Amino acid sequence: MKRLLLLLCTIGLGLTASAQDPHFSQYYNTPLITNPALAGQFAGKLRVGLVYRDQWSQIPDAYETFGLGVDGRIGSKWGLSGHVVRQTAGVVGYERLDAMAGVSYDILGENAGGHHIVGGAQIGIMSHQIDLTEATFGSQYIPGTGFDPGNSAGENLDDNSNTVLNMHLGALWFVGKPGQKIAPFAGVAVLNYLQPDASLGTAEDRLPLKIYSHFGARFQLGERFSLSPHAQVLYQGPANSNLVGVNGHFAFSNEFALAAGVAHRLEESIIPYIGFDWRSFTVGASYDLAIGDINDVNKNKRSFELTITYILPGSEIDAKPVCPRL
Template sequence: MKKLTFVILMLFAGYHAWCQDPHFSQYYATTSYLSPSLAGSSGEPRMSLNYRNQWPGIGTVYETMLASYDMYLDDYNSGLGFMVLKDRAGSTDLAQTNFSVQYSYRLQMNSKWQVIPGLQAAYCQNSIDFSKFEFADALLNDYVSNTSARTSELYMNGLQNKNYFDFGASAFLYSNDMWLGVTVDHISQPNQSFANQESKLPMKIVTFGGMNVWKTADRNRGPVRSIDANFRYMHQGGFDQIDLGAYIYNTSLDFGVWLRAVPNFSDEISARLNRDAIVFILKYKIDGLQIGYSYDITISNLSSHAYGSHEVSLTYELSNIGLFKKLGKNPVACFPKGSDGRYSTRVRKRTRF
């Protein structure tokens, strides 16, 4: 009987346990998800679609989909963005759906640096299919009275969805050759328990940045090749992750490589890194359309079972469509301005973000 009680308690504990947010390897292709400050950062009305299939070796049970639209409001020095995120994890269809609105404001500090604060508000719904659970009292039927309701029946009664509001804030510091951003998600730490208990979603802190280490320019076309070194560090609850890598930008083809690792700050060896994956990214650009593909090569102990992760991104700048031609003129600067003091059309489309 003690064993049965322990199993049931462990199962109940899982209903209000917290978990980490989904993540994308192509995080510069998911700017709306990375930071509210990057809403409108391309200077063009922009629509993006992203799909991630994580660890296909254990089945199609970890999928994340993202759809976003953002634009720059030149008259107000502001960016506006909208985002829908759908994440599915595990064989019990544990799912998360978020609808977000983002706002950013451009502050020019001097001729070189600008700072961009950002805000985000989201309406979220978590759901789970309890009919796919196997509970201890069903597996060990001999120990349970037939007059008592089974655990599965108790949890099938209106506890399959959890709705809440969520908020985030960010800041982004930028120059032509260096940038640094900080994003804080889940500021309100909403309760996400399905069992009417307290299970606060822990705040997520993301720090990202980089610098240009080499570039070459064409007098007529603007910069056409460059190499950037980048990093991203994420902390949520007791989980930490760091990404280190570089991007090679070309006129129509970009290439990136990353190392993803999990720092273990509790270890006696200070800041020891547990290697998780090597990520290769390829992106093709033509007439405002960007198509990206990345593959995570798992190098942890899961490598023989997970078979890596696939990710696809599509981004389209809508300025080629008549209705959107007059929207957006002043992106996050990536390269020097033209002789007229503004960014030329060709240079504007060479933004990193």
């Protein structure tokens, strides 16, 4: 129990280490982490994505998250994917690594008037650990003397780690074809489907189910400009997070476009976004500005997020993706 409390205080979060699943404000630019069914749903042969998130950076040793994903299509219906996400936080050296491989299948294919229904699944490992040799304990503070690192902590300071099998499931519906003026989409994912025991001690600590939905539409307003309102709803255990936003996209040419938008994570933050498309690259940057009750605790701390995506074009390059950016 002391170890759990120490970890919570150190990383400054109201969740246990195992319950802090990776999450990103630019969920539309991290498709493999958002929904397994999004694997292969893009115009091209191969997609490579990078993401970096610096969460509450003004707090010492706060959360940093790195992610790398690769996916592609096999024929007109199958998609394959693989991604890794690494999180670090806290003076006790907390680390978490998720490594997943996935597959998706488009049930309707290309012969349903632009309608697509896709199912997807991912399987892999979740591994995390803490290093309590970097921690300090109350028993090491001596009245009248102060902190004595040589004084016994009275705890087992061996590294604590655990690796478990994990699985995610997802489904996706979207309408998209070249020249379409309105392209709606909706998806749902059930993450941590196996609810493995990810405890770092003797007490059982199962990963709670993470129920995740996302939906919206892309409206093509003229030849160069499109507008995409979007939303996500997330539930995990007793916690929930709801986000609504809108992004605009203006194409200066077939090779260059600018994007900008804003989102609101209800009762938590305002999230401005800016990005650009250049040839086969998409770069996005966002900044979480805390508001409401969390701002009172967080003392105006901020979170920065950067995404970079590269798509290897197919034999026929379509400047307008068949699948709207989700």
